[in-house]
Amino acid sequence: MLQFENVTKRFPGVLALDSVSFDVLKGEVHALVGENGAGKSTLIKIVTGVYQKTSGSILFQGKLIDYQNPHEALRNGIAAIYQELNLIPALTVAENIFMGHHIRNERGFIDWKKMREEAQKLIDFLEVDVDIDAKVGTLGVAKKQVVEIAKALSLNAQILIMDEPTAALAKKEIETLFRIIKYLKSKGVTIIYISHHLDEIFAISDRVTVLRDGKHVATSNTATLTIDDLIKMMVGRKLVEQFPYMNHQVEDEVLRVENLKRKGVLHNINFSLKKGQIVGIAGMVGSGRTELLRAIYGLDPLDGGKIFVKGNEVTIQSPYDAINLGIALLPEERKTQGLVLLLSVTDNIGLPSLTKISNRGFIDDTKLNHITSEMVQMMNIKTPSYDQKVMFLSGGNQQKVVLGKWFARECDIYLFDEPTRGIDVGAKVEIYHLMNKLIERGAAILMVSSELPEILGMSDQILVMKEGKITGTLTRQNANQEEVLKLAIGGGHLNGRSD
Structure with missing residues (x-):
């Protein structure tokens, strides 16, 4: 169906793809995995016409292709669905499905009736409950994804590329997506599936291709591999420990909240961090985890309650107040909230520390370059130069820049919101080691994560939230997935204490 032969792509100072060769079969779910920066996104962008290859060849149904833009790829049956969905919120589902290729009548006018009928047929084909007259902006992420799939099918897509399709989906929504994928496969549609969630790779794919440092490592039948096999191929080494937990020396309290309230969002939240x-x-x-971090950081107003930092009651009305109190936030959306994508690695790392590296209002470039060099080495940030715009870095390296800028600021309290979302297994372990370094320096971390193994593997204590309330507190010793899920779904209240 699709064949890559010695595909190479060079950017200034970077060899993104190095003679990559493998094939994708008709009607299969073909997983594409690798660490951040392995070349997955570059390869997909070449297939869909966003980038042009430097050398090599690509064959689609036996014919050489070299698409110059995504529209050309779409017209020829290759569609991609990215994490950032390409939909217009103010338009209806039907209008989005046929955007750019409206059905027209004999006089050249848009045939709205026919378009709605065809949109309904596509939704019915996918066997999902989506109102074709609803504005896309009113839909949840899962239903928006269905609209993207229907849009691709309206163009008779024969190859559908899905890039991290479950990143913002709940478990039930993931099950629906997998049902749709299996149904499309049964109808002869080829799926290229990109994900950092290795359990998904084993659940949905027929074959898997591994890229590392821009090179093809292997293409194998998924059923013949184990997760350990896949990890070793991805990172080039065996990960001795996925969650490198350290038995930390817990000392004085640095943060305490009492009866935090925000109408309809947070209800009498109490806990302490040492x-x-x-x-x-x-x-x-939707349990209120992110909202809790935002409230502590001064991004969202509180209706009541108290916050204490190092024993003193404080008022935090803005992130500026929080930063001055030694509190840092690594937000859930690193691209829109944690980084200035058009600025360089140096500029992003230096932003929170401007007062430290300035003299009479002028930035000391020597100091700025020093902390950048120190953080790039400490965080193992892979970048061709310190002047590289962070928008061109991989997801894992972008997250390291966010962490590096706060590491350089030397904060006492770190609020982590989904710190490893969208990054590969090797980069995750690096982030965990960096968390341990923060703890060794005397910091404290409050971490929100939707990955239960991460919560269980790295936490000293676990708070469980449901509908804006803390329903239980568990120690590391008595926490397990069953107990956490019971508190997260069923509610009740449990306080787990060590002896």
């Missing part, structure tokens, strides 16, 4: 401690916050999507 120096040298990692406290994980678990819960389902």
Whole structure:
């Protein structure tokens, strides 16, 4: 169906793809995996006409292709669905499905009736409950994804590329997506599936291709591999320990909240965080975890309650107040909230530390370059130069820049919101080691994560939230997936204490 032969792509100072060769068969679900920066996104962008290859060849149904733009790829039956969905919120589902290729009548006018009928047929084909007259902006992420799939099918897509399709989906929504994928496969549609969630790769794919440092490592039948096999191929080494937890020396309290309230969002939240401690916050999507971090950081107003930092009651009305109190936030959306994508690695790392590296209002470039060099080496940030715009870095390296800028600021309290979302297994372990370094320096971490193994593997204590309330507190010793899920879904209240 699709064949890559010695595909190479060079950017200034970077060899993104190095003679990559493999094939994708008709009607299969073909997983594409690798660490951040392995070349997955570059390869997909070449197939869909976003980038042009430097050398090599690509064959689609036996014919050489070299698409110059995504529209050309779409017209020929290759569609991609990215994490950032390409839909217009103010238009209806039907209008989005046929955007750019409206059905027209004999006089050249848009045939709205026919378009709605065809849109309904596509939704019915996918066997999902989506109102074709609803504005896309009113839909949840899962239903928006269905609209993207229907849009691709309206163009008779024969190859559908899905890039991290489950990143913002709940478990039930993932099950629906997998049902759709299996149904499309049964109808002869080829799926190229990109994900950092290795359990998904084993659940949905027929074959898997591994890229590492821009090179093809292997293409194998998924059923013949184990997760350990896949990890070793991805990172080039065996990960001795996925969650490198350290038994931290827990000291004095650095943060305490009492009866925090925000109408309809947070209800009487109470907990404390100590120096040298990692406290994980678990819960389902919409449980109020992110909202809690935002409130502590001064991004969202509170209706009541108290916040204490190092024993003193404080008022935090803005992130500026929080930063001055030694509190840092690594936000859930690193691209829109954690980084200035058009600025360089140097500029992003230096932003929170401008007062430290300035003299009479002028930035000391020597100091700025020093902390950048120190953070790039400490965080193992892979970048061709310190002047590289962060928008061109891989997801894992972008997250390291976010972490590096706060590491350089030397904060006492770190609020982590989904710190490893969208990054590969090797980069995740690096982030965990960096968390341990923060703890060794005397910091404390409050971590929100939707990945239960991460919460269980790295936390000293676990808070479980449901509907804006803390339904339970578990120690590392008595926490397990069953107990956490029971508190996250069923509610009740449990306080787990060590002896």
